[in-house]
Amino acid sequence: MLELYHFAFSTCSQKVRLVIEEKGLEFVSHEVNLLAGEQHDPAYVKLNPRHVVPTLVHDGRVFVESTLINQYLDDAFPDPPLRPADAAGRYAVDSWIKRVDESLHPAAPVVTFAMGPRDALLELPEEVREANIEAIPDPRARATRRSVLAHGIAAPEFAGALSVFLDILDDMESALASSAWLSGDGFGLADATLLPYVLRLEHLAMDPLLSRDARPAVASWLERVKARPAYDRAVEAWAAPAAIEMMRSKGKELWPELEPLTRRDVA
Numbered sequence: 001m002l003e004l005y006h007f008a009f010s011t012c013s014q015k016v017r018l019v020i021e022e023k024g025l026e027f028v029s030h031e032v033n034l035l036a037g038e039q040h041d042p043a044y045v046k047l048n049p050r051h052v053v054p055t056l057v058h059d060g061r062v063f064v065e066s067t068l069i070n071q072y073l074d075d076a077f078p079d080p081p082l083r084p085a086d087a088a089g090r091y092a093v094d095s096w097i098k099r100v101d102e103s104l105h106p107a108a109p110v111v112t113f114a115m116g117p118r119d120a121l122l123e124l125p126e127e128v129r130e131a132n133i134e135a136i137p138d139p140r141a142r143a144t145r146r147s148v149l150a151h152g153i154a155a156p157e158f159a160g161a162l163s164v165f166l167d168i169l170d171d172m173e174s175a176l177a178s179s180a181w182l183s184g185d186g187f188g189l190a191d192a193t194l195l196p197y198v199l200r201l202e203h204l205a206m207d208p209l210l211s212r213d214a215r216p217a218v219a220s221w222l223e224r225v226k227a228r229p230a231y232d233r234a235v236e237a238w239a240a241p242a243a244i245e246m247m248r249s250k251g252k253e254l255w256p257e258l259e260p261l262t263r264r265d266v267a
């Protein structure tokens, strides 16, 4: 039996749910509401000492780290395989995934919390907000969270984080110009890993970055991913329309201020 501790909006949870659904597996869902601080619940921390989602429990064994979870799922449930069979193909997939883990994933909460849920979190009583920030174990992540909540897109960390997204979008555009998928001949682990981050930009109303005019290959790839039945089950089924609406309206409001930071032709 598979049990997944996850949160609807979390990028790492989305990428694991995509793999679970692509493989046609069933899981028992335990939602951990990150905005309510449930990742800091001592019972959950016993499963995941880094206070993060997702956590997979398979027949009583605990698995953490979304990239390793996806690789485990691909090994434990090999049909259909989500990695190429050849070594060079696997290297290419692993390269995308390493880049996401090392740079895109740390950039995601900077962009997200500077924009989407910022107002809602600022409305919480200060002691509640502070207690949730104080519980983040990594001191750098803690400081960054405070900074983006205080300063929004004017926070010193913001432009650099956005630029990590733009660099990867440009590299995806080059790769997808000659291949329908990032994982070889079919949808696979690299596609599942990148999708939640591209979707995050869409949820924050940064659609112009993903348009056919701006990045046609990425736009077609996004359409292809969304057309997969697994996408509906892994992402849409968990999406709370009111939360997406809140994120999108915040994004639209900030876009005029944000747009200059997205221009790649400006030094």
Ligand SMILES: N[C@@H](CCC(=O)N[C@@H](CS)C(=O)NCC(=O)O)C(=O)O
Residues within 6 Å of the ligand: 010, 011, 012, 013, 034, 039, 051, 052, 053, 054, 064, 065, 066, 067, 136
């Ligand atoms: N390296 C971890 C990172 C997990 C992670 O950062 N999860 C985020 C959601 S995508 C989280 O739980 N954040 C907790 C928080 O915001 O306090 C993994 O890939 O599983």
